Amino acid sequence: MKFSALRDIKRPRFWRLFATHTFSCLGAVAFLFGLYDVLRPNAISKVNFPFAAAIAVFSIIYASVRSYPRPVEEAYTKPNTMIRIVEGDLFSQPENVVVGMTTTFDTQIPHIINPGSIQGQFLAKVYANDVAALDSDLARGLISVTPSGHIQKPGKGIRYPIGTIVTIRQARKHYFCVAYGEMDAANQAQATMDGIWRSLENLWREVRAHTNGDPVAIPVVGGGLARLSQIFPAQDSIRFIAMSFMFASRHTRVCDRLDIVVRPQDVERLDMLELQAFLTSLKEI
Template sequence: MSIARDFTKRRFWTRFATQTLASIGFFAIFAGVTDALFPDLLPPVGKVIAVAVAALSLGFGLYQSWPRPVQMNYSSPNTEIHVVEGDLFEQEGNVVIGMTTTFDTEIPHVIDELGVQAQLLTRIYRNDNRALDDALCAALEDHPVARRFKPEDRKQGKQIAYPLGAVATIMPAVRKLYFCVAYTEMNNRNEARGSVDGIWRSLNNVWDEVRAKGNGDPISIAVIGGGQARISQYFPAQDSIRFIALSYMFASRKEKIASRLNIVVEKRAVRNLDMLELQAFLKSLRPS
């Protein structure tokens, strides 16, 4: 993930100034004590020492504030969280796929062809709608039905809706699970609507499923809340990442979910993120 943009953030320069001044203060105290004990020692080399202190302090400040990959290791629970720029479907381990309560797969009239669930169809199932629908149907067999659309609803696509937060676990490849979670509700006009509360409950459900079936393998999830959920106006990517991480850590403290969580960000969204702030947030999730 590119770190050059972090140099334009106020957080970087604030931390750089703080660490540099702290280093200068340390050397100043050391020099003051040395001068008090050995008054004739410093004056002959005073200018050289001043230049050395300035260089060392600037170097220390830069080292301490230098942008790094956004990730954090935790000991309780024993897990990691990484914020990754890239492709959700190229990550190691299992994958969370955000879907609607109808688990529709038809593109482009019902499902956005650029969305994650459309990519599940086109890239993993090679546009085989029937194979994907059969896998979802089998996975949802024991789930209660929340609603059956009527002919007068004139809904395109699937006619059965499951409860918000329902999880369908499918395995189109060996040792790679896809946890399809309904975090938005679909109406008869094929409009998907989501809420912060609904996404929180859906995440809790999917973490339970990952814990039960994921064998502790890494799990990857895309930034959620925009697109079809239609809540990006008050749930932007920066907040979505914090939201996912917080939900994961709360659930992990009850019982370990996975060895690592990858929160995957598309390249077009990365430029709007404050990576230093995200790193500080992940650090704050460590037990006090």
């Protein structure tokens, strides 16, 4: 049994599911025995203790199988798509990748961009820390975008609108660089829920235009340097992303599958059973 499964078994939702499945199984057995009693009166009274115990054990096994934590994913038919929650490294995923940035598209590490951030990993793993190459690709993608202003600070000073996206193609993959946060004069990144929502709306349109339906991997957005982690924890961020994706997909299909990639160190704070229930509930929107 994986440690993550042990963690989920400790949560109240697991035990509520376990109890529900146990009693539903016992209820089904009782109903069948009731029908049997109508056909064979007094036969039920002859059932001995070992047989009754076997029924109880069967109900417990059935409930355990039904309630045991599984990979968190949900397939949808309207439209035909899927959402998965994946633990791992964003840049080891085979899909197209979403990279969060700020409206100034700063790239300089370590004083402006944290090397451990998604953007820092993007620079290291995709560009081999070649800042000039990344800046060149970003500049090429921003040629047709009208700046929204200028800020005096170390690093880049030209601001672009929230939700600006630069799509970069490298080694058969698309990297969608999404500006969902803003830098202040001290190079402190900040984001708002409204800005993230608008950025996601733009992202799904860009994904439609470039991927031909191929799957996309996105990190949990809004935490870390975006200064939203206290009021917008990972659990809420995942629901936010999934809901935005499904709303967009209901309008026009976005892609075959969306993988929301969670860092291993963040998984322990998530209630996977609750997230599975939320993904299932999206079938109704």
